[in-house]
Amino acid sequence: MIDDDKIISELEKKLMTFGGNSKTQNVGEVIKNTDGVIVASGLSKAVMGEKVVFKDGSIGAILNLDEDSASIILLGEASSIKEGDSLKTTGQMLGIDVSEELLGRVIDPLGNPLDDKPKIKRGKNMPLEKIAAGVVEREPVGTPLKTGIKAIDSMIPIGRGQRELIIGDRQTGKTAIAIDTIINQKFNKKPVICIYVAIGQKRSTIAQVIDRLNSEEALSYSVIISASASDPAALQYLAPYSGCAVAEYFLEKGKDVLVVFDDLTKHAWAYRQISLVLRRPAGREAYPGDVFYLHSRLLERSVKLSKENGGGSITALPIIETQANDISAYIPTNVISITDGQIYLQSDLFNAGIRPAINVGQSVSRVGGAAQTSAIKSVSGKLRLELAQYNSLAAFAQFGSELDAATQKQLDRGKRLTEILKQPQFDPLTENLEILSIYAVTSSLMDDIPLESFQRFEKDLHQFAKKRYPNVLETLSAGEKPSEATVKQITKLVEEFKKMFG
Amino acid sequence: MNSKKIDKLVSVSFRNNSLDREKVNRIATLLSSADLKKYINSLKLTERKKSLIVSSPTNNQDLKKFEKLFPNKKILFKKDPSLMLGVRVVDNDIVYEFTLRNSLDKIINYIEQNYD
Numbered sequence: 001m002i003d004d005d006k007i008i009s010e011l012e013k014k015l016m017t018f019g020g021n022s023k024t025q026n027v028g029e030v031i032k033n034t035d036g037v038i039v040a041s042g043l044s045k046a047v048m049g050e051k052v053v054f055k056d057g058s059i060g061a062i063l064n065l066d067e068d069s070a071s072i073i074l075l076g077e078a079s080s081i082k083e084g085d086s087l088k089t090t091g092q093m094l095g096i097d098v099s100e101e102l103l104g105r106v107i108d109p110l111g112n113p114l115d116d117k118p119k120i121k122r123g124k125n126m127p128l129e130k131i132a133a134g135v136v137e138r139e140p141v142g143t144p145l146k147t148g149i150k151a152i153d154s155m156i157p158i159g160r161g162q163r164e165l166i167i168g169d170r171q172t173g174k175t176a177i178a179i180d181t182i183i184n185q186k187f188n189k190k191p192v193i194c195i196y197v198a199i200g201q202k203r204s205t206i207a208q209v210i211d212r213l214n215s216e217e218a219l220s221y222s223v224i225i226s227a228s229a230s231d232p233a234a235l236q237y238l239a240p241y242s243g244c245a246v247a248e249y250f251l252e253k254g255k256d257v258l259v260v261f262d263d264l265t266k267h268a269w270a271y272r273q274i275s276l277v278l279r280r281p282a283g284r285e286a287y288p289g290d291v292f293y294l295h296s297r298l299l300e301r302s303v304k305l306s307k308e309n310g311g312g313s314i315t316a317l318p319i320i321e322t323q324a325n326d327i328s329a330y331i332p333t334n335v336i337s338i339t340d341g342q343i344y345l346q347s348d349l350f351n352a353g354i355r356p357a358i359n360v361g362q363s364v365s366r367v368g369g370a371a372q373t374s375a376i377k378s379v380s381g382k383l384r385l386e387l388a389q390y391n392s393l394a395a396f397a398q399f400g401s402e403l404d405a406a407t408q409k410q411l412d413r414g415k416r417l418t419e420i421l422k423q424p425q426f427d428p429l430t431e432n433l434e435i436l437s438i439y440a441v442t443s444s445l446m447d448d449i450p451l452e453s454f455q456r457f458e459k460d461l462h463q464f465a466k467k468r469y470p471n472v473l474e475t476l477s478a479g480e481k482p483s484e485a486t487v488k489q490i491t492k493l494v495e496e497f498k499k500m501f502g
Numbered sequence: 503m504n505s506k507k508i509d510k511l512v513s514v515s516f517r518n519n520s521l522d523r524e525k526v527n528r529i530a531t532l533l534s535s536a537d538l539k540k541y542i543n544s545l546k547l548t549e550r551k552k553s554l555i556v557s558s559p560t561n562n563q564d565l566k567k568f569e570k571l572f573p574n575k576k577i578l579f580k581k582d583p584s585l586m587l588g589v590r591v592v593d594n595d596i597v598y599e600f601t602l603r604n605s606l607d608k609i610i611n612y613i614e615q616n617y618d
Contacts, residue, residue: 007617023598023599023600024596024597024598024599025596025597025599026595026596026597027592027595027596027597028595031543041543041547041595042594042595043595044594044595044596045595045596068505068547088597121615121616121617122616
């Protein structure tokens with residue numbers, strides 16, 4: 001009854017607007033419909049990006065304004081629109097209704113549910129296109145966003161508000177890194193909202209991702225936005241902006257958000273398709289001239305807001321798929337230059353069993369270092385240096401047959417470091433366990449453990465530490481640089497475990 | 503033929519603010535089928551720009567008021583009972599809605615958008 005009264009009172013308030021406002025409508029007529037792009041006459045008062053509604057209720061967005069006509073991308077089924085159909089402008093820009101209810105849901109870029117649950121209503125309408133926050137509202141990246149992957153957290157750290165590109169060939173574990181990062185957010189004290197945007201992917205792949213997030217209990221703080229390969233190019237084009245709009249809703253509430261764009265190569269393809277149908281001049285690789293702006297305006301919306309502005313952040317993990325490890329192609333170079341670093345995955349490393357297949361030499365994080373805790377910084381400096389020495393020596397060692405003892409020792413250490421950085425999929429680690437593993441290798445405590453037993457040793461060591469030395473792990477998770485006493489305790493822990501390890 | 507030439511043909515097709523049948527027929531015979539289509543579309547567009555359509559559910563609509571308001575337009579009347587009450591005025595691509603039907607449609611749309 002209370003609900004009924006509320007509805008009626010809301011309607012009474014709105015009654016004036018129903019009759020009073022927006023008496024004028026700007027209408028048009030469909031001239032032609034080419035592959036989801038509609039050319040319409042009329043619409044003289046329309047503006048770029050405005051939402052239009054067709055006679056049958058389907059919606060579109062204006063992408064071109066010519067002298068006598070407007071070009072509209074249709075956001076739905078194209079077959080029902082025919083020549084002569086009427087359409088009208090709405091005076092609204094494209095937006096998506098967002099509320100907390102969206103968490104755990106799978107939606108399309110326009111907010112329509114894809115998971116057999118009811119549509120989110122009464123949410124806040126967030127515009128898909130928005131100018132990114134200005135310089136004054138921002139502050140430098142300073143808080144880490146843990147991925148739970150040893151190689152990344154130690155050597156290519158990601159900060160909240162950063163844009164870190166994941167780049168590599170097909171089947172090299174790009175999505176796996178993003179999914180692991182989402183799963184790892186459940187260990188955070190301050191929750192990070194995760195948004196996974198699937199662009200132009202197979203529906204089976206998207207289903208697998210959803211299933212995995214669900215089984216890892218990561219769906220409760222995640223939103224999945226899906227524009228699969230079978231969806232119109234217009235929806236694929238809008239999907240990342242939609243993800244950003246959802247992220248901005250939570251940002252306004254002062255929350256930290258992680259957005260994964262999987263992947264921007266297919267996003268560029270979708271935009272190329274639309275641009276070619278719109279007859280925009282084609283440039284390199286047939287991409288339109290504004291393909292750089294397409295991604296720069298999207299990734300620029302990643303932000304770390306200052307405390308006065310709520311202190312929230314949007315971290316972006318865009319994914320780019322390369323062909324034959326060629327990072328100098330058009331779209332990869334564009335996105336590399338836009339982002340604050342890249343995680344470069346290589347297929348030969350993947351095939352050699354080094355997983356995650358991160359090429360440490362070519363991967364960088366330009367701002368993440370400032371966000372790293374002192375605890376992990378204290379072990380990662382040595383790791384990076386020793387790995388770099390190993391990589392340069394390994395190339396030479398292939399030619400020479402006899403090596404001196406020092407070189408041999410360095411090579412051996414490098415192999416061990418590479419081995420400890422291997423990590424199974426969907427098994428992200430907390431920071432204290434990462435430090436424990438890395439410290440055990442860099443301080444030569446694991447020099448007498450055979451390489452083939454490394455994985456088992458590490459796993460059992462973690463169990464042992466959790467059971468016998470929870471106080472050491474607690475000290476490490478505080479983020480402070482380990483004191484001498486803590487270092488001694490870690491050494492004791494590892495030595496004690498080694499005696500038990502058979 | 504480019505759109506500027508088509509526009510020029512359209513402008514000469516009118517005499518005293520209405521279409522000249524003789525001129526139109528002569529132009530039509532000289533055009534290719536693709537250009538003819540463009541010409542017809544352009545004629546339609548020009549005709550639409552010159553006229554004002556007034557729709558109402560009843561016949562007793564005073565059109566003189568509209569003639570005063572839109573002095574250079576050809577006023578056309580359409581009876582449309584589905585509008586229920588009020589009047590709808592279509593000026594090329596601008597529609598002025600003062601109908602009960604429009605208000606009811608907006609209420610329905612609002613309820614559909616906001617309530618399950």
